Amino acid sequence: MVWSFKEWRRRRVTAGRELPQEAWQALVSGLPLLRGLDEEERSRLHDLALLFLDEKQFVAAGEMELVPEMALLVAVEACLPILNLGFSCYDGWVSVILYPGEFVPEHEYMDEAGVVHTVRDIRIGESWERGPMVLSWSDVSLSGEEDGVNVVIHECAHKLDMLNGGEANGFPPMHDGMKAEEWSRVFSDSYGRFCHQVDGGEQTALDPYAADSPGEFFAVTSEAFFETPQVLARDFPAVYRQLAKFYRQDPLVRFERGR
Numbered sequence: 001m002v003w004s005f006k007e008w009r010r011r012r013v014t015a016g017r018e019l020p021q022e023a024w025q026a027l028v029s030g031l032p033l034l035r036g037l038d039e040e041e042r043s044r045l046h047d048l049a050l051l052f053l054d055e056k057q058f059v060a061a062g063e064m065e066l067v068p069e070m071a072l073l074v075a076v077e078a079c080l081p082i083l084n085l086g087f088s089c090y091d092g093w094v095s096v097i098l099y100p101g102e103f104v105p106e107h108e109y110m111d112e113a114g115v116v117h118t119v120r121d122i123r124i125g126e127s128w129e130r131g132p133m134v135l136s137w138s139d140v141s142l143s144g145e146e147d148g149v150n151v152v153i154h155e156c157a158h159k160l161d162m163l164n165g166g167e168a169n170g171f172p173p174m175h176d177g178m179k180a181e182e183w184s185r186v187f188s189d190s191y192g193r194f195c196h197q198v199d200g201g202e203q204t205a206l207d208p209y210a211a212d213s214p215g216e217f218f219a220v221t222s223e224a225f226f227e228t229p230q231v232l233a234r235d236f237p238a239v240y241r242q243l244a245k246f247y248r249q250d251p252l253v254r255f256e257r258g259r
């Protein structure tokens with residue numbers, strides 16, 4: 001094992017410290033997303049959320065009035081995907097920017113003729129490589145209700161996806177024991193099938209936005225993996241199995257346990 005100063009310091013940061021207990025207990029007992037976590041998992045989630053609040057900086061944007069419970073909800077939901085991956089997955093960026101609702105960032109791009117265009121897209125979340133995570137509070141506040149939609153988990157999936165550099169493309173770094181070819185085959189088959197369903201006007205349990213790109217398919221299936229694992233395992237069982245290997249979790253077991 002490699003001794004890491006950062007890990008040692010992080011253990012010291014959490015040792016003997018607690019999140020505000022009333023707010024933490026309210027989340028653990030009230031947020032459907034956390035149902036079925038055992039004692040030991042809750043305790044690790046607690047410590048990861050402490051680290052998140054310690055190391056990340058929350059910034060209010062627009063007319064946002066930030067209160068500690070908001071940061072706590074973001075921290076807890078952001079740490080669920082990395083429960084068995086470790087906090088170092090979120091190294092390299094600091095800011096979480098919260099808007100009260102949808103926001104409209106401006107992006108510039110240059111076309112083949114060298115003309116620069118400005119695009120304004122309405123967003124509820126955004127993640128920059130080695131940059132901030134931006135969230136709409138009104139959407140965060142509705143998350144965790146097991147409806148398959150979770151903007152925090154969505155943006156965190158993009159963050160994990162970008163760990164191997166470049167844009168979020170649906171191909172995050174694989175762990176030992178995972179096979180890159182298997183991941184690619186499963187995700188491209190499933191993405192193709194999903195796009196076909198959306199193009200054909202079929203009703204889909206997954207948010208149709210997943211058809212936007214392979215990166216969005218990974219982020220949207222990650223939301224479903226944690227929020228509605230029974231739906232993802234039914235509609236895209238092979239994707240569910242790959243995500244279980246990637247996140248090193250089996251939310252379906254928690255779902256059954258928590259019912």
Ligand SMILES: [Zn+2]
Binds near residue numbers: 154215219
């Ligand atoms: Zn996205």
